[in-house]
Amino acid sequence: MTTTMETSAPEHLTKTSRGEAVTLLEAISEALFEEMTADESVFLLGEDIGVYGGAFKVTRGFLEHFGANRVIDTPIAEGGFTGAAAGAAHMGLRPVVEIQFMDFISPAYDVITNYIATSLYRGAGPMPLVIRGPVGGGNRGGPFHSQNVEMAFFHTPGLKIVYPSTAYDAKGLLKAAIRDDNPVLFEEHKGLYRAPALREVLPDEDFVVPLGKARTVREGQDLTVVTYGAMVHKSVEAADILDAEDGLSVDIIDLRTLLPMDDDAIVDSVKKTNRLLIVHEDTRTGGIAGEIAMRVSEKAFEWLDAPMLRVTAIDAPVPYSGSLEDYFLPQVDDVVKAARYLAAY
Amino acid sequence: MSDRDSYGLGRKELHELYRALRLTRTAEERLEILQKQGHVTGGLYRSLGQEAGAVGAAFALRRRDDGTGDFLAHTVRAAGALFLFGGDLEDFFRQYMAKGSGPTRGREANVHWFDFQKGFVGPVSPLGTMIEIMAGITLSFRLRGEERIGMVFYGDGASSTGAWHEGLNFAAVQRCPMILMVENNQWAFSTPTHKNTRVASFADKGPGYGIGADSVDGTDVLEVFDTVRRAATLVRSGEGTRMVELRYFRRLGHAQHDPQDYVDPALIAEWEKKDPLDQYRRRLINNEWATESELDAIDSEVFEACRVAAEKVIDEPKPHGPDAVDDVYTDVRVAYPWTRSEAPNPAAART
Ligand SMILES: Cc1ncc(C[n+]2csc(CCOP(=O)(O)OP(=O)(O)O)c2C)c(N)n1
Numbered sequence: 136m137t138t139t140m141e142t143s144a145p146e147h148l149t150k151t152s153r154g155e156a157v158t159l160l161e162a163i164s165e166a167l168f169e170e171m172t173a174d175e176s177v178f179l180l181g182e183d184i185g186v187y188g189g190a191f192k193v194t195r196g197f198l199e200h201f202g203a204n205r206v207i208d209t210p211i212a213e214g215g216f217t218g219a220a221a222g223a224a225h226m227g228l229r230p231v232v233e234i235q236f237m238d239f240i241s242p243a244y245d246v247i248t249n250y251i252a253t254s255l256y257r258g259a260g261p262m263p264l265v266i267r268g269p270v271g272g273g274n275r276g277g278p279f280h281s282q283n284v285e286m287a288f289f290h291t292p293g294l295k296i297v298y299p300s301t302a303y304d305a306k307g308l309l310k311a312a313i314r315d316d317n318p319v320l321f322e323e324h325k326g327l328y329r330a331p332a333l334r335e336v337l338p339d340e341d342f343v344v345p346l347g348k349a350r351t352v353r354e355g356q357d358l359t360v361v362t363y364g365a366m367v368h369k370s371v372e373a374a375d376i377l378d379a380e381d382g383l384s385v386d387i388i389d390l391r392t393l394l395p396m397d398d399d400a401i402v403d404s405v406k407k408t409n410r411l412l413i414v415h416e417d418t419r420t421g422g423i424a425g426e427i428a429m430r431v432s433e434k435a436f437e438w439l440d441a442p443m444l445r446v447t448a449i450d451a452p453v454p455y456s457g458s459l460e461d462y463f464l465p466q467v468d469d470v471v472k473a474a475r476y477l478a479a480y
Numbered sequence: 481m482s483d484r485d486s487y488g489l490g491r492k493e494l495h496e497l498y499r500a501l502r503l504t505r506t507a508e509e510r511l512e513i514l515q516k517q518g519h520v521t522g523g524l525y526r527s528l529g530q531e532a533g534a535v536g537a538a539f540a541l542r543r544r545d546d547g548t549g550d551f552l553a554h555t556v557r558a559a560g561a562l563f564l565f566g567g568d569l570e571d572f573f574r575q576y577m578a579k580g581s582g583p584t585r586g587r588e589a590n591v592h593w594f595d596f597q598k599g600f601v602g603p604v605s606p607l608g609t610m611i612e613i614m615a616g617i618t619l620s621f622r623l624r625g626e627e628r629i630g631m632v633f634y635g636d637g638a639s640s641t642g643a644w645h646e647g648l649n650f651a652a653v654q655r656c657p658m659i660l661m662v663e664n665n666q667w668a669f670s671t672p673t674h675k676n677t678r679v680a681s682f683a684d685k686g687p688g689y690g691i692g693a694d695s696v697d698g699t700d701v702l703e704v705f706d707t708v709r710r711a712a713t714l715v716r717s718g719e720g721t722r723m724v725e726l727r728y729f730r731r732l733g734h735a736q737h738d739p740q741d742y743v744d745p746a747l748i749a750e751w752e753k754k755d756p757l758d759q760y761r762r763r764l765i766n767n768e769w770a771t772e773s774e775l776d777a778i779d780s781e782v783f784e785a786c787r788v789a790a791e792k793v794i795d796e797p798k799p800h801g802p803d804a805v806d807d808v809y810t811d812v813r814v815a816y817p818w819t820r821s822e823a824p825n826p827a828a829a830r831t
């Protein structure tokens with residue numbers, strides 16, 4: 136729609152091509168940058184994403200490189216600009232919308248669930264757009280800067296929901312999401328954005344991670360843990376403890392895409408270990424654990440040797456103070472306890 | 481309106497205004513000290529340069545502590561209004577330090593707190609919502625035939641939200657006795673006002689809602705007071721909803737983490753010359769409404785009050801973790817995840 140401005144790629148967006156390790160946040164920036172470079176129809180909308188480069192600096196340098204027609208600083212109107220993104224998608228553009236904190240996606244709930252997700256079904260055509268932004272707790276952000284929003288949208292046929300846990304997946308999944316012809320809600324855990332442990336050197340090539348496919352984080356025999364997002368890393372910590380102290384080996388499945396869900400990966404693992412623990416950071420009632428347990432009940436009930444359990448946040452708004460939030464969020468110790476109980480069952 | 485006009489305020493009230501301005505400034509400066517010492521949880525939002533808007537406006541309302549007065553919905557940039565409505569200084573620090581002893585018991589941040597007796601309702605973060613809430617609060621005043629009015633503050637950026645429009649339109653149509661204070665500090669985070677609205681003045685929005693609107697120099701506490709007092713009289717006497725734009729400048733970043741390198745430093749320097757406290761202090765002295773030593777005494781009294789309150793709160797305990805499950809419902813206690821209880825009971829887990 137516009138010509139790319141004649142500037143060379145900013146250094147901080149080309150680390151991978153120089154063989155340097157990137158954080159999860161940098162992986163997301165690279166994915167956006169590469170997709171915008173490859174496809175002129177991709178453009179960005181969001182609050183403070185241009186001049187400021189985004190509240191978390193995901194789009195730092197984009198305005199200078201791509202210009203104001205492809206990096207649009209919007210009014211504070213999540214409903215308005217998400218709806219406008221849908222209109223642009225009708226016209227063949229591929230908008231990527233940033234929600235500054237996903238807690239503020241709620242004004243766009245109407246247009247996402249009633250319009251965007253139903254578009255294809257109503258005969259109005261595909262909706263190739265991505266709505267992305269930071270989610271998750273642990274940052275002492277309080278009730279409005281900490282929420283996970285997947286389950287508010289999980290009940291929406293027509294929408295895909297993605298939630299990466301590593302830099303590699305974040306980059307590959309976001310590229311796949313931008314190329315997907317369906318609307319994708321893309322959740323980025325702000326606690327993982329700059330986590331030093333997640334820095335990795337990514338392949339210097341154009342790769343995607345397909346939507347709808349889970350990843351086996353580690354192989355084990357005694358117990359399956361199904362999880363996603365930040366809880367992948369807490370589950371790995373717990374598995375290390377269980378291995379060292381109890382001699383238990385844990386099969387860890389990272390869902391990566393929540394909707395549609397990779398049932399096969401879950402069921403195959405449960406058939407191997409016969410025990411299932413689901414771990415998610417979102418609150419408990421109406422959390423994804425309930426859906427997973429039901430699918431396992433439908434597809435692998437005979438293989439279960441123990442009740443299915445879940446470790447989740449408690450059913451409350453996200454509290455602000457550290458002491459309350461630590462209690463509210465699922466912790467490594469909770470995973471260890473639940474796993475021990477299941478293993479001994 | 482001349483510099484010599486005190487708008488009918490006596491010496492005592494003029495001093496009270498000065499104290500409220502100074503308290504806002506000093507309490508926020510104390511927060512910065514506390515933050516450097518590592519005592520503050522989360523972001524720190526200053527109202528530097530905007531104090532007079534909040535103070536002048538709140539001063540024009542009927543402030544009571546028995547649940548019969550006017551009502552306020554403030555923002556982080558209107559801490560001065562919160563203090564005038566009786567918001568306690570220690571509670572202010574408790575909120576920023578996420579103390580269990582604070583009004584929200586560590587569950588919510590900064591100025592997000594409530595006292596319906598004193599007549600204030602703190603904001604939620606999603607912008608615009610409080611206009612809807614204040615529309616309902618003031619609707620109830622009208623329905624009950626009470627002579628009370630409400631005042632809701634929001635920034636220029638918040639005016640872009642659907643909630644802002646829906647709430648204001650509802651209030652206008654229902655003739656809710658409410659004043660919307662638009663804090664036009666020329667920025668919404670890094671976004672300049674012209675990217676949030678195409679009107680040159682927020683007062684231009686009034687006719688679109690069929691309501692009266694004023695625009696006032698938000699650095700001049702007496703002018704703000706006078707404008708809002710006249711607006712309040714109209715609102716109270718049945719005109720319904722009105723809007724008042726406060727014109728000023730956000731002289732610091734959005735919050736402490738924002739170095740605001742997108743703002744021209746020359747502009748900041750220019751607005752520094754219009755500092756509301758300096759301005760008002762000069763006016764008090766030039767008009768002989770106060771002496772230097774009277775004002776110095778207020779300054780040191782406020783400084784001490786802030787220091788003492790902050791020191792006291794530092795040592796107060798953090799909330800107790802399991803309190804996180806309280807107050808989700810009035811009558812039902814949410815279940816603990818079973819892993820949080822003592823050694824899990826297999827029988828219980830099976831049910
Ligand atoms: C619905 C919504 N979207 C985004 C945000 C994130 N946010 C918090 S403050 C802010 C800027 C607000 O600007 P303005 O209303 O002018 O108030 P100011 O900070 O200038 O006082 C933004 C975008 C939010 N709180 N709510």
Ligand SMILES: [Mg+2]
Pocket residue numbers: 635636637663664665666667668669
């Ligand atoms: Mg503003």
